[in-house]
Amino acid sequence: MGKEKCLLFLVVIWSMLASAQSNQPFDMIMQRVFDDEVVEVTSSRVPKVQQLAASLGVDGAWEDIPYERTDISSWPAGKHFDRLKPIIAAYVYNKSPLYGDAKLKSAIDKALSFWANHDFKSKNWWHNEIAMPKAIGVSLIMLHFGKEPVDGNLKSALIKKMERGDVYAKTGANKSDIAMHYFYRALLTSDEELLTSSLEQLYYPVQLVDGEEGLQHDYSYLQHGPQLYIAGYGEEFLKGISKIMFYVRNTTYAMPPDKVALFSGFLKNTYLPILRYGYIDFNVHGRGVSRPGILQKDDMKDVLERMIALDGKNKAIWNGVLQEIDKDSKYDFKFSPIHKHFWKADYTIHLRDNYHFNVRLASDRTNKSEAGNQENIYGKNMSDGVTNIQVYGDEYYDIMPLWEWDKIPGTTTRDYQEDQVLVEQWGKPAKNQFAGGVSDGHYGVSALKVDYDSVVANKAWFFFDDQVVCLGAGITSETKEPIVTTLNQTWLKGNVIINGRALSTKDEVFVEVNAGDRFMHNRIVYLFPEAGNVTLNAKEERGTWSKINRSRSADTVKGEVFKLWLNHGVRPQQATYAYIVYPGTNKVSEQELGTIRILQNTAAMQAVSHAILGRTQVVFYEPGVFAGDDWRIEVDRPCLLQLTTDEDGDVEVAVSDPLQLAENIQVSLTNQSYAVSEKKTIALPQGAEKGATVSVKIK
Numbered sequence: 001m002g003k004e005k006c007l008l009f010l011v012v013i014w015s016m017l018a019s020a021q022s023n024q025p026f027d028m029i030m031q032r033v034f035d036d037e038v039v040e041v042t043s044s045r046v047p048k049v050q051q052l053a054a055s056l057g058v059d060g061a062w063e064d065i066p067y068e069r070t071d072i073s074s075w076p077a078g079k080h081f082d083r084l085k086p087i088i089a090a091y092v093y094n095k096s097p098l099y100g101d102a103k104l105k106s107a108i109d110k111a112l113s114f115w116a117n118h119d120f121k122s123k124n125w126w127h128n129e130i131a132m133p134k135a136i137g138v139s140l141i142m143l144h145f146g147k148e149p150v151d152g153n154l155k156s157a158l159i160k161k162m163e164r165g166d167v168y169a170k171t172g173a174n175k176s177d178i179a180m181h182y183f184y185r186a187l188l189t190s191d192e193e194l195l196t197s198s199l200e201q202l203y204y205p206v207q208l209v210d211g212e213e214g215l216q217h218d219y220s221y222l223q224h225g226p227q228l229y230i231a232g233y234g235e236e237f238l239k240g241i242s243k244i245m246f247y248v249r250n251t252t253y254a255m256p257p258d259k260v261a262l263f264s265g266f267l268k269n270t271y272l273p274i275l276r277y278g279y280i281d282f283n284v285h286g287r288g289v290s291r292p293g294i295l296q297k298d299d300m301k302d303v304l305e306r307m308i309a310l311d312g313k314n315k316a317i318w319n320g321v322l323q324e325i326d327k328d329s330k331y332d333f334k335f336s337p338i339h340k341h342f343w344k345a346d347y348t349i350h351l352r353d354n355y356h357f358n359v360r361l362a363s364d365r366t367n368k369s370e371a372g373n374q375e376n377i378y379g380k381n382m383s384d385g386v387t388n389i390q391v392y393g394d395e396y397y398d399i400m401p402l403w404e405w406d407k408i409p410g411t412t413t414r415d416y417q418e419d420q421v422l423v424e425q426w427g428k429p430a431k432n433q434f435a436g437g438v439s440d441g442h443y444g445v446s447a448l449k450v451d452y453d454s455v456v457a458n459k460a461w462f463f464f465d466d467q468v469v470c471l472g473a474g475i476t477s478e479t480k481e482p483i484v485t486t487l488n489q490t491w492l493k494g495n496v497i498i499n500g501r502a503l504s505t506k507d508e509v510f511v512e513v514n515a516g517d518r519f520m521h522n523r524i525v526y527l528f529p530e531a532g533n534v535t536l537n538a539k540e541e542r543g544t545w546s547k548i549n550r551s552r553s554a555d556t557v558k559g560e561v562f563k564l565w566l567n568h569g570v571r572p573q574q575a576t577y578a579y580i581v582y583p584g585t586n587k588v589s590e591q592e593l594g595t596i597r598i599l600q601n602t603a604a605m606q607a608v609s610h611a612i613l614g615r616t617q618v619v620f621y622e623p624g625v626f627a628g629d630d631w632r633i634e635v636d637r638p639c640l641l642q643l644t645t646d647e648d649g650d651v652e653v654a655v656s657d658p659l660q661l662a663e664n665i666q667v668s669l670t671n672q673s674y675a676v677s678e679k680k681t682i683a684l685p686q687g688a689e690k691g692a693t694v695s696v697k698i699k
Helices: 003-037 043-054 076-092 102-116 125-143 152-161 172-189 192-203 233-247 257-274 282-290 300-310 312-324
Strands: 221-223 338-342 347-352 355-360 386-390 412-414 435-439 444-452 455-463 468-476 482-491 496-498 508-513 517-521 524-528 532-544 556-570 575-583 596-601 605-610 615-620 624-628 631-635 639-645 651-656 664-671 676-683 694-698
Touching (some): 076 102, 076 125, 102 125, 125 152, 172 221, 172 233, 282 355, 300 312, 338 444, 347 444, 355 455, 355 575, 412 455, 435 651, 444 639, 455 615, 468 596, 496 532, 556 575, 596 624, 615 631, 639 664, 651 676
Antiparallel strands (some): 338 347, 444 455, 455 468, 468 575, 496 517, 508 532, 524 575, 605 615, 639 651, 651 694, 664 676
């Protein structure tokens, strides 16, 4: 071989190797997308796939899909790709009985051509700019591995339809979703520049932001303004980003380690602690609570399995949660105790081995729960001190069509004759400034000044190991409707026990309770430390999903509901309430009863102490002096305060600013038994940390 031919041969070889190396990341990443999206097709699935393909019209459309409709929520045209995906899977899955089937390929080509030749759109931008471009991308990537390629012109036409949505104009989960189909398009076109820019946008939301939409400095997640969305949009953030991380792992495109740690932190320290046996707190789902099946999170198994490969140092945690949400867990999973207040989101979680008790607040810094796209039509009180109490996890699963919506658990509201529509769309800030929590990671107190729908009330929750003390004061309204505070509204399971005796009939019962009276239902005890007027409703209720979400079924659903509330009467003036919840138990011992002391419950101040834990918790709604448990505590501004004493006589003071306005707070402490007489000026967190807890130790 001559020198010139040898050199030419080497140039060709080098060129081929360089080309193969440049394509290698695309091919490998595309293979991972395919492996993730394709489903196993067994012989049992063949008839269904063949039926779907056979029912496709000559023009490539399904006759029963009204493609021209523009519905906002359940857009009918979107079903086109829902039906097409299993047909594609049967064609491309190499162990499928229909692998490479010519009839399936003909049906796929017709269905794709039909979509390429039309421009169906919903009135909801999400379908047009997120759902459909992603569906097209996934379909084309799956077909890339088929026996016969898609016609080049058809492929180009469909890729052109993916060029929708401005990724640079969106935030949070919406940015991630649009960047996802940019990513698919880059793989399909082998466009390295587009792949790089799509990943930049996909990684961009993995950062802490201050009040903007996305992941906050307290590790909550906000979307649609400063609105709590740890599930819903936060969940889409977890699903989408984990997919991308998994696809590009161990390549030059892999997510930087600091962002992997941040992403894992949100999943590990925020999202997963809100799960209980695979069911999530309804408080964190926004308008999504009006969708059937939304609170069960079996689909999070995919995220956890990806994280085992992506974040091996937390493998035990990921495997542990997989075990927890397994249907055969028998409710024996061991939960670690957590208490955390999210000061950016106005939300508190309290987790113990035998229960969850979470509270959603609202303030003029955060948006109340939204209605939108004709969803969550009656959710007007979904942010006003709403409590989620779970022992088994499924206490509220799919109960929403049967709810009486002015008796959402935990709230103090007007008792209307009929459910009232939430007029404000997409979430509006609350009127009140005062909302916050103080926490040491295990215990704490949260409080809220409700000022909504012509009802004002000061509400507080004092969190310990075995009980949560719930206090209300200053309850005032001039409306014609009675004012009520709802302890719970959940599925009726088993007997209702009142002071040790089972309720004899399932109906509505009015009870004048005395101090010490208690109700027990489904391993939760509700104890009344003072006399009051209570109504119990334990009977079958009926409703429809379409009442609360116009795009859902109008078929009647029914079930038995447990509903318990306190009555404050018509036009109450400075009314109060007190009740103590003991979740995860069937009985309360006299010793447990003696550990709790309610020290104050007025519009100016609420205070509770726990003798065994050595904790005194105080809510100051205004500057003032607390005197109780041998302590005198004076503060110069509204605050939440927790005082902890130990056996050595050391004292720790934890405080937070529920108004998020002050730079410091002056606290004076006096206690002769502990030989304490201190006056301290405590600097409060600023910037993105406003509202967070700060602690000071005193010898």
